[in-house]
Amino acid sequence: MIATRPADTADALEGGFTEAPIQSARAFREILEAMARPGTIRRVQGARPPEPLSVAAGVALLVLTDPTTRLHLAGRADCAEVRDWVAFHIGAPLTRAEEADFAVGTWEALHPVSRFRIGQPDYPDRSATLIVEVDRLVNHGPALTGPGIETATWLNLPETAAFRANRALFPLGFDTLFTAGDRIAGLPRSTRVEAI
Template sequence: MQAATLEGGFQNAPIAAAAAFRQIMNAMARPGMISTVAGATPPAPLSTAAGVVILTLCDPDTPLYLAPSRDTPEARGWITFHTGAPIASAKDAMFALGAWDELPLDAFAIGTPEYPDRSVTCIVETDALTTIGATLEGPGIKDQAQLSLPEQQAFQRNATLFPVGLDFIFTCGDRLAALPRTTKVS
């Protein structure tokens, strides 16, 4: 377990993190666009893309909720060693990681009108990530885009909360896509 904890981070952290940050922000700015990311080799059951997101966005000041299937000693050790992010309860988290059906969406902070940035970003591990599925409209989308989503109703409800609400990053293997709270789903 010790070797797995120490390995799998970015080889050249400043350059790799900067490149990954740009890819993640491009995904947020262009909902429905799928990007391939690299540079992290987290322990199972975390995907490469989830590892890249965690290494890029999490630090000692960003508590992370781990859903039961992702809350393993290996994952905890890897996250703690590489980011220093504390593992937190759903109500105290700034980021959340897990499969869709494991994430307690109603327990996460959605921000306030004065501080909408005090909401949780959910990293949703999926078995498939394609540009076929729900129709997306809104900022960053020229006309329409499509993305395979685990359901539609939760995202429709989330969009009505704007300016508060949750943001989502979907990961599958080495690929990711994002769905910010401003995106309308049908």
């Protein structure tokens, strides 16, 4: 499923940032650009998480999660190797989907996404960020418009209905990062997704 990966990622002690302040800074800038310009595909590096996590999902977890964020591992991502890696490098408490600040897994494993926190009317920021593992990321597919997009862009979303439903909740809603190999793209709740 994930194309490029070194073979030696099984050990939980391996695969974190070797120079965290610098690597996390560079990776965050890519994630910021990805989220601020929905649909643009960026590359990140520095993490070597265990199967089945992609490099980009591993990077996103290292950059954004820590002992103060509740993490949900969905489907195949919820395996001993990933749990150990998270415990060693991140320390995020694992939780069920409904309580998660971050969740990682394939789109199918994360479903139904209506389970995830969408924030409160007075605190819309208290919502989940989904890290959705996909096979590939290309700028084909449903059209995206909204903040961060000059006119329109396109991204191969796994579906449109869930994202349209999420947009209808604005300013509530979850936010999404798509990861494939070392590539990452963002889809904040503010993005309008074309119906297909």
